[in-house]
Amino acid sequence: MIHLPLVRQGPLRALSIRAAAALLLVLLTVGMVYADRDGYRDVNEDGLSLLDCFYYAVVSLSTTGYGDITPYTPHARLVNIMFITPARVLFLIILVGTTLEVLTEQYRKNLRVTRWRRKLKDHVIVCGYGTKGRSAVTALLENGLDKSRIVVVENRDVALRHAATDGLVAIEGNATRSSVLNEAHVKSCKAVIIATDTDEASVLISLTVRQLTGGQVRIIAAVREQENAALLKQSGAHHVIVSSSTAGRLLGLTTTAPPLIDVVEDLLTPGQGMALAMRAAERNEVGRKPRELDTLVVALIRRGKVVPLGGEAAVAIETGDMLVYIRSEDAPANGVVV
Template sequence: MIHFPAQRRGPLSALSLRLAAALGLVLAVVTAVYLDRDGYRDVNEDGLTLLDCFYYAVVSLSTTGYGDITPAAPSARLVNVLFVTPARVLFLIILVGTTLEVLTEQYRTGRRLTRWRKSVKDHVIICGYGTKGRSAVSALLENGLDKSRIVVVERSPASLRQATSAGLVAIEGSATRSSVLNEAHVRNAKAVIIATDSDDASVLVALTVRQLTAGQVRIIAAAREAENAPLLKQSGAHHVIVSSATAGRLLGLSTSAPPLIDVVEDLLTPGQGMALAMRSAERNEVGRSPRELDDTLVIALVRRGKVVTLSDRAGAVIETGDMLVHVRDDRPQPAGTPG
């Protein structure tokens, strides 16, 4: 099942408002009839009770009209002309409006689903919307990826609600199933990020994605244990991030070299000061040393898909087609300051 981003007011809210209006209308008619109950004639000729008033109000508003209770006095007939009849029309409008609301919502959802299926392409699929999945989405958005190009695959109803509330398209189901990944249009995806809660599930997801895409879609997976990283790569993952090992190294840095952990946190935390970025080498930079660039602090090059460090001989000079990995200023710019 595909869940689209939450809207301001859902159909359940609209139905609740209409139900409350209909009940209020019934109670108003019951009150008017009960106050003038002596002006009505019952076939039993024993007078109207409160239950009879409810019965008459419901029968009248629903246009059933059995005729066993009729207005006899002029005041009762006047109330029927000036109040009960307009209330009957309004009651019908509420019922018809409720039906139209449900049908319109179903039609709107179907249209959104059709448009989405036609337009989804070069998107990123996030398998798992836990802590790692949410952090991955935040990083993608910070790097300029539009929300419409992110699709979340998740089984947990609570996580699905969080994803749709964040404005993301979410697909309910397990990412280990081919049918669910096909719903996410995995063959047209740019990348698949596997952020499941267990390494065995991540391996199954990677195998399924590789089988469906024939290795044409980039797979990035998170692993809890370092010993499972080779297995994930054999399963089709192009990159594997070991969360436990990374956390352990950061803990070690915080003990042996505390200032370094502050630098790493600064690089990984958006809007704090420094951030890692990547851009294409400009024409006037080709042939120059990365260390000679005045306005860019380059820390590595990406050449033909491989990382080249500045300590390597190949990284001494920038070549055509290189990507520059650099540190940029990520602090919020004051109003009126050019970015």
């Protein structure tokens, strides 16, 4: 099941409003008939009670019309022409309108899903919308990725509601199943982020994605235990982040060198002064050493691998290299913010 972003009020609220409007219309009709009850004749010829007025109002508004109670004075007939007949039409509109709205809403949803499927390409699939999944989506949005190019796969109702509230398309189901990933168009996506709660599920999702895409889609996964990182890479993940080890190292830094944790948080949190960024090497930088550049280069990526900058051997920049550098938040971004 595909959950599109919420754009309107819930169906229960809309139904409640219509039911209240129909009840109010019935009560107004009963009041009109009861006030002019002397102008009506019933088959018993004993006058109209309040219950008879309710009966006549419901029968008239629902267009049943048994004919056992009829207006016979000119004033009562005028009231029927001027009020009862328009109220009958309005009552039918309220009842039929509720059904039409349900059908129209279903049609609009199918139309939105069809349009979404047609435009979906080069998107990012996020498996799991817990703490890690939400943080990953936040980072994607901060790097300029549009919400329409993010698809969340979840099987928890609370997480699905959060994703829809955040304006994201969410697919309900288990990401370990190939049918669910095909629903998310995994074969045409740009990357798959695995942010599940268990390492076992992450491995299964990675294996399923690799089987469906032939290893052509980049897989980024998070695991809790270091010993499962190698297994996840063997299952097809290109990048594995060990959440427990990373959190432990940060805790250790906070204990032994408290200022370092502030620097790390500053680099990883946008809008806090400094940020990690990545860009392609420019033509005039080819052949030069990274330390000679005006920007503070902290890493050099060549053919998908990190080239160490330390040591005795001097590293020269080559065509096609990617430079990871530290920039100020006030400076314009020439590449992708990490």
